Each structure stands twice: as C-alpha cells, then as structure tokens.
Amino acid sequence: xxxxxxxxxxxxxxxxxxxxxxxxxxxxxxxxxxxxxxxxxxxxxxxxxxxxxxxxxxxxxxxxxxxxxxxxxxxxxxxxxxxxxxxxxxxxxxxxxxxxxxxxxxxxxxxxxxxxxxxxxxxxxxxxxxxxxxxxxxxxxxxxxxxxxxxxxxxxxxxxxxxxxxxxxxxxxxxxxxxxxxxxxxxxxxxxxxxxxxxxxxxxxxxxxxxxxxxxxxxxxxxxxxxxxxxxxxx
Numbered sequence: 369x370x371x372x373x374x375x376x377x378x379x380x381x382x383x384x385x386x387x388x389x390x391x392x393x394x395x396x397x398x399x400x401x402x403x404x405x406x407x408x409x410x411x412x413x414x415x416x417x418x419x420x421x422x423x424x425x426x427x428x429x430x431x432x433x434x435x436x437x438x439x440x441x442x443x444x445x446x447x448x449x450x451x452x453x454x455x456x457x458x459x460x461x462x463x464x465x466x467x468x469x470x471x472x473x474x475x476x477x478x479x480x481x482x483x484x485x486x487x488x489x490x491x492x493x494x495x496x497x498x499x500x501x502x503x504x505x506x507x508x509x510x511x512x513x514x515x516x517x518x519x520x521x522x523x524x525x526x527x528x529x530x531x532x533x534x535x536x537x538x539x540x541x542x543x544x545x546x547x548x549x550x551x552x553x554x555x556x557x558x559x560x561x562x563x564x565x566x567x568x569x570x571x572x573x574x575x576x577x578x579x580x581x582x583x584x585x586x587x588x589x590x591x592x593x594x595x596x597x598x599x600x601x602x603x
Contacts, residue, residue: 379468380405385427387411392421392440401427406464406507408438408452417443422454432463458496458511465503496566500525500559506586508564513537513582519569525562528555533573539585541576549576554589 383404390396394415402410417423421440428434438451456464466472496511505523509532512521516537523530530544530552542553579585 381468383429383467385429387425387427389413389415389423389425391423391437392417394423402448404464404467406453406456406461406468408441408450410448410450412448414446416445417449419443423451425451425453429463429467432460434460434463436460455514458515461507461511461514462503465507469502471502496521496564498564500562500564505556505559505564508566509539509582509586512566517566517568518572519567521564521566523556523559523562523564525556525559530556532556533569533576535572535575537582539577539579539582540573550585550589553577553585554593557586557590 380403383401385401386398387401387409388396388398389411394417397413397415399411399413399415402412404410411425417440419440419442422437423440424435425438426433426435434456436456437454439454441450441452443449496508498508508521512534514537518535519533521532521534523532528544530542530547532539532553533541539553542549542556544552544555547555577585579588
C-alpha cells in the first residue's frame with residue numbers, strides 16, 4: 369500500500385510565528401511555531417503538555433488569523449511539542465495550504481464568512497471553488513467533511529467531469545457521464561489538474577454509497593484499484 373501512503377504525504381515547511389496556547393489545565397502562554405503543515409505543527413515550548421491533550425491555538429499565517437484546537441501528539445521536555453490540528457475551518461486550511469505551497473493566499477470560503485454575506489447562503493451559491501493544481505482532492509474532501517455541509521462537489525477534469533455528493537460532510541454518491549457510485553468516485557481520486565466547485569444542496573441526497581468514513585472509503589477504493597492493476601499486469 370505504499371502508493372496510498374505517498375498520495376497522503378503531508379508537506380511540512382519551516383515557518384516561524386508567534387502562537388498563543390491555552391487549555392488542557394495549563395495557564396495560557398505565548399511561544400512560537402517552528403515548522404508547520406496543513407495537518408499540524410511543532411511548537412517551541414518549555415511548558416510540558418501531556419500527549420493526547422487538547423489545546424487551543426491562535427496564530428497568524430500571512431495576515432490570516434487562525435484559531436483552532438490541536439491534539440498534542442508528542443512532547444519533548446524543555447524543547448517543545450508536536451500537535452495535530454483538529455477541525456480546522458475550511459478557510460484556515462486553505463490559508464495553510466497556500467502557505468505550504470508557496471502561493472498567494474486569495475479570498476477563501478465559505479461565502480458566509482465574506483464581508484457583507486448572509487449567514488445562510490442560498491442553495492444555488494458556491495461554498496467552495498478552486499483548482500486541483502493548487503489543492504488536492506483529499507484536502508477538498510476534508511474541508512467539506514469538517515464543514516459538515518450537504519451538497520455537490522462538481523469536478524471538471526481534462527476528458528472527464530461529474531459530481532461527488534455529500535450529506536453533512538459524508539460522501540454518499542458520485543457520478544460521471546457513464547458511471548455511478550464508487551466507480552465514478554474512483555475516477556476523481558488522482559486529479560492533479562482541472563477545477564472544482566462545491567454547491568450547497570437544500571435537501572440531502574439519497575445515499576448510493578454507504579461507508580463508515582470518507583477516509584475509509586477512499587483507502588478501500590485505492591486498494592481495490594491497486595489490486596486490479598496488479599492482476600491486469602499479470603496477464
């Protein structure tokens with residue numbers, strides 16, 4: 369399953385900024401982030417926080433204020449701790465992705481966080497749009513899952529287009545011009561070019577795909593495809 373691990377690799381960069389930390393029964397303190405990725409960061413700290421603890425972080429990425437919870441994954445006495453971000457807002461994940469990729473941070477989403485927007489955008493409005501050359505489909509799915517929204521991810525790739533359907537952030541269906549369900553979803557998982565947009569739906573979709581989690585579903589589909597490729601290469 370090395371191919372699956374490669375697809376999920378998270379790029380980490382050196383990035384130093386001030387961060388405020390509190391929670392987990394500790395007094396609030398200010399320190400600095402040393403390096404960062406879209407999944408987590410290493411925080412310089414002489415304060416010992418037990419692994420597994422949840423703390424709250426507040427820091428800035430190119431002027432974007434990010435406030436999020438984080439789980440302490442490991443702690444090194446008098447040195448610092450590695451943390452994993454928990455329930456990042458879509459616009460915060462977008463800002464981190466732009467930082468890691470070394471590109472300008474453009475206005476993000478959802479629409480109800482833009483100046484002058486309403487709290488509940490009409491179902492026909494887009495909540496999310498972008499290009500797969502900037503952000504991969506796995507991170508897009510994670511944004512939708514974290515936002516727990518219902519709607520269609522409209523995917524336009526060279527030579528292929530279709531939709532992935534979500535109910536409360538969970539994948540429940542997919543379709544292309546000639547495929548439905550898991551087979552259709554599988555066609556989108558290697559997207560590295562093309563565009564996407566997420567359109568909020570007023571009512572939930574009838575489930576055509578049933579899975580315990582989005583990640584479990586994706587890993588199962590990639591495993592099945594890898595097995596098919598191995599079998600086909602033997603004949």
